[in-house]
Amino acid sequence: MFQRFVRPLFIASSLVILTHSSFADDTKNWQHATSLVGSPKYQQGFSHFDYVNVNAPKGGNLRLSETGSFDTINPATAKGEIATGLGLVLETLIVSSLDEISSDYGLLAEAFSHPEDYSSVTYLLRDKARWHDGMPVTPEDVIFSFESAIANDPKRKNYYKHVISAEKTGEREVTFKFDEKNNRELPHIVGQILVHPKHWWEAKNASGEQRDISRTTLEPIMGSGPYRISQISPGSSVTFERVKNYWGEDLNVNIGQNNFDKISYSYFSDRNVEFEAFKANDIDYWVENEAKRWATGYDFPAANEGKIKREQLANAYRSSGIMLGFIPNQRREIFKDQRVRRALNLAYDFEEQNRTLFYDAYKRIDSYFFGSELASSGLPEGLELDILEELRNEIPESIFTEEYRNPIAGTPQKARANLREAIKLFKEAGYETRKGKMVNAKTGEPFTFEIILNGPIIEKVALPYAQSLKKIGIDVSVRSIDPSQWVNRWRERDYDMIYYGWAQSLSPGNEQIGYWGSDAVDQSASGNYAGISNPAIDKLIQKIIFAENRDELVATTKALDRVLLANDYIIPSYTIRASRIAYWDKFERLDELPKYSIGFPTVWWSKSAE
Incomplete structure (x- = not known):
C-alpha cells in the first residue's frame, strides 16, 4: 500500500x-x-462521518x-x-x-x-x-x-x-x-x-x-x-x-x-534535538518511536504537571499489517543463496535487545502481514493448502511441513547455538572460516557488507547485530546517512542491506507487484527493495489481484506470506501495535476516535478556537 x-x-x-x-x-x-x-x-x-464533531470550532x-x-x-x-x-x-x-x-x-x-x-x-x-x-x-x-x-x-x-x-x-x-x-x-x-x-x-x-x-x-x-x-x-x-x-x-x-487555521512543519536533523523542541513547547505534538524514551524520558516539569498528555492508541493499527527489518539486496551476489539469508537471521538476537534496549515493549515480526487477519500461522490447510499445492514444485517443501519461526536467542547459550547453525548454513552455501574470517571457499573472497540507515536512530539495533556477525567472521559496516542521500540510494538500489519495510492494507492488490514482483526488480524506486524474482510469487500476486471473493483473497495472501517467509528475504525486526503519542494540552477531540485512525490532526481542534 x-x-x-x-x-x-x-x-x-x-x-x-x-x-x-x-x-x-x-x-x-x-x-x-x-x-x-x-x-x-x-x-x-x-x-x-460519525467520528467528527460537526460543531468543532475553526x-x-x-x-x-x-x-x-x-x-x-x-x-x-x-x-x-x-x-x-x-x-x-x-x-x-x-x-x-x-x-x-x-x-x-x-x-x-x-x-x-x-x-x-x-x-x-x-x-x-x-x-x-x-x-x-x-x-x-x-x-x-x-x-x-x-x-x-x-x-x-x-x-x-x-x-x-x-x-x-x-x-x-x-x-x-x-x-x-x-x-x-x-x-x-x-x-x-x-x-x-x-x-x-x-x-x-x-x-x-x-x-x-x-x-x-x-x-x-x-x-x-x-x-x-x-x-x-x-x-x-x-x-x-x-x-x-x-x-x-x-x-x-x-x-x-x-x-x-x-x-486549524495554520499547520506548520519544522524540520530537524537530529531526533533528540527535535524532542527537546517538543519539551520546550516549540512543537505541539510528538509521535514516540523509542521504547527507552517512552519509558524514562518524560520526567520533566511540563509532563509531571499534566501540561503534556500521553496516550498509547491501537486505532491506526487495526486495519493494517507490517513487515520491517534488515533487507539484504539480492541484486548483490552474496545474498542470492537462501541459506546465507537464513544464516544472517540466526545471528540477530532480538530477545537480548528487547530486554536491554526496549523494556520488553516489542514483539518480533513473523509475517509480512503481521498484526492482521492476513498473517499466516500454523501449517496451511483448507483453501490455502489447495492454493499452495498448485505450486508445490516451485516452492520450498518446508512450507507444507514446518511453521515459520524466527530464531530465538536471549541467553548466551541460545545465541551461541544459533551462530553454530549459521556457520553450518554458510558452509553448505560454499563458505568456510579462514583465520577468523568467513570467506568463499573457492575464491577466498571475504563475506562482508554494509548496512545503510536513514539516520542514526537504528544504530543501537544495527551495531549489536554487526558485532554478532563478527563472531562468525563477517565484517559488517554500519553507516547512517542523511535523508536525501538515503532516498537516492534506495531508489537506485545502491546498497548491500537496508533497514526498511512494507505496510500492508487489509485488501492487498496491485501494489504487491511493486513489492515482490519480478517486473519490479529493475525498476527504480519500486517497493521491491529485496530484489525478489520468483515465478511462484508472481503467480500468487496475480491470484490475489483477481480474487473473486474475500475468502480467496485471504487464503491467497496467507499463501503468499508463507512463500515470502520460507525464502528468508528479510531479517525481521520488531514492532509495537500501537501509536505512542504525546501532546501539549492545547487540543480537543471526541472521546471516541475513529476505529481505524487517531484522526490527528484532521478531526481534532484547538482549545484556543473556542
Missing part, C-alpha cells in the same frame, strides 16, 4: 463493492461509494515536526525529497473514511460508474470543485495529473500499468480504460490519484519562468484542498493556512474536519 501525505495516496484493494444511487444520468449506474470489504457504511446523502495554530529535510514540494515526480503535508493542498477523486476497514466516498468526484467487467471507470466531477484561484477542476486536470504521474514516477507507472488511457467523455466526466478485465481494484486505485491544476503548471511563474511538473520546485504549488502553502523556508519549515473560501468545506466527507 502506498501512502499519501495526510490521506492515503493509494489504498490497495482486491474487492470493490459499489452501492447504487441516482445522479444526473441513471443510464451509467452512478455510484457514490466503494467498499473493499463488505458494503459501505454511509449511504447516499449521509450528512457527515481556529488556532498547530506546530508539528519532521525528522530530516526537503528540497521539493512537487509530489508528481520521483525526484528530490518531498515536504510533508501536501495532502492538505492537493485532493483526490475519492477519499477514505476512518471508521471502516476500507471504504471511499466522493471528494472531487461526486460519483463514478464502471461496466460489469471492470474494463473502465468513469468519474463525474463535482460542478463546484474549484482550484484556489477560483478556476473549476476539470477532466483535463485529471488527465494531466494521471499522465504526469506515470511519466515522472516509475513506481506509479508500474502501479498504473494496466491503465491504457484517461479520456474526457463528458463536460465533467473522465474515463479511465484498462487493458485487462475483471480486475476489481483498478477502478478504485485511479480514484486515488492526486489531482493537479493543468493551467497552473502550464503557465509561467512570477519570474517569467515556465513551470515544469516533471521537475522539483520550491514555489508554493496550487491545489484545491482545504489548505494552501503560506510560507516556505527551504529544507527547514513549511506553513499551511486554511483556505477561508474552500469549495468543499460543506461536503459530507469534510464536515467537522480541517479545523
Whole structure:
C-alpha cells in the first residue's frame, strides 16, 4: 500500500463493492461509494462521518515536526525529497473514511460508474470543485495529473500499468480504460490519484519562468484542498493556512474536519534535538518511536504537571499489517543463496535487545502481514493448502511441513547455538572460516557488507547485530546517512542491506507487484527493495489481484506470506501495535476516535478556537 501525505495516496484493494444511487444520468449506474470489504457504511446523502464533531470550532495554530529535510514540494515526480503535508493542498477523486476497514466516498468526484467487467471507470466531477484561484477542476486536470504521474514516477507507472488511457467523455466526466478485465481494484486505485491544476503548471511563474511538473520546485504549488502553502523556508519549515473560501468545506466527507487555521512543519536533523523542541513547547505534538524514551524520558516539569498528555492508541493499527527489518539486496551476489539469508537471521538476537534496549515493549515480526487477519500461522490447510499445492514444485517443501519461526536467542547459550547453525548454513552455501574470517571457499573472497540507515536512530539495533556477525567472521559496516542521500540510494538500489519495510492494507492488490514482483526488480524506486524474482510469487500476486471473493483473497495472501517467509528475504525486526503519542494540552477531540485512525490532526481542534 502506498501512502499519501495526510490521506492515503493509494489504498490497495482486491474487492470493490459499489452501492447504487441516482445522479444526473441513471443510464451509467452512478455510484457514490466503494467498499473493499463488505458494503459501505454511509449511504447516499449521509450528512457527515460519525467520528467528527460537526460543531468543532475553526481556529488556532498547530506546530508539528519532521525528522530530516526537503528540497521539493512537487509530489508528481520521483525526484528530490518531498515536504510533508501536501495532502492538505492537493485532493483526490475519492477519499477514505476512518471508521471502516476500507471504504471511499466522493471528494472531487461526486460519483463514478464502471461496466460489469471492470474494463473502465468513469468519474463525474463535482460542478463546484474549484482550484484556489477560483478556476473549476476539470477532466483535463485529471488527465494531466494521471499522465504526469506515470511519466515522472516509475513506481506509479508500474502501479498504473494496466491503465491504457484517461479520456474526457463528458463536460465533467473522465474515463479511465484498462487493458485487462475483471480486475476489481483498478477502478478504485485511479480514484486515488492526486489531482493537479493543468493551467497552473502550464503557465509561467512570477519570474517569467515556465513551470515544469516533471521537475522539483520550491514555489508554493496550487491545489484545491482545504489548505494552501503560506510560507516556505527551504529544507527547514513549511506553513499551511486554511483556505477561508474552500469549495468543499460543506461536503459530507469534510464536515467537522480541517479545523486549524495554520499547520506548520519544522524540520530537524537530529531526533533528540527535535524532542527537546517538543519539551520546550516549540512543537505541539510528538509521535514516540523509542521504547527507552517512552519509558524514562518524560520526567520533566511540563509532563509531571499534566501540561503534556500521553496516550498509547491501537486505532491506526487495526486495519493494517507490517513487515520491517534488515533487507539484504539480492541484486548483490552474496545474498542470492537462501541459506546465507537464513544464516544472517540466526545471528540477530532480538530477545537480548528487547530486554536491554526496549523494556520488553516489542514483539518480533513473523509475517509480512503481521498484526492482521492476513498473517499466516500454523501449517496451511483448507483453501490455502489447495492454493499452495498448485505450486508445490516451485516452492520450498518446508512450507507444507514446518511453521515459520524466527530464531530465538536471549541467553548466551541460545545465541551461541544459533551462530553454530549459521556457520553450518554458510558452509553448505560454499563458505568456510579462514583465520577468523568467513570467506568463499573457492575464491577466498571475504563475506562482508554494509548496512545503510536513514539516520542514526537504528544504530543501537544495527551495531549489536554487526558485532554478532563478527563472531562468525563477517565484517559488517554500519553507516547512517542523511535523508536525501538515503532516498537516492534506495531508489537506485545502491546498497548491500537496508533497514526498511512494507505496510500492508487489509485488501492487498496491485501494489504487491511493486513489492515482490519480478517486473519490479529493475525498476527504480519500486517497493521491491529485496530484489525478489520468483515465478511462484508472481503467480500468487496475480491470484490475489483477481480474487473473486474475500475468502480467496485471504487464503491467497496467507499463501503468499508463507512463500515470502520460507525464502528468508528479510531479517525481521520488531514492532509495537500501537501509536505512542504525546501532546501539549492545547487540543480537543471526541472521546471516541475513529476505529481505524487517531484522526490527528484532521478531526481534532484547538482549545484556543473556542
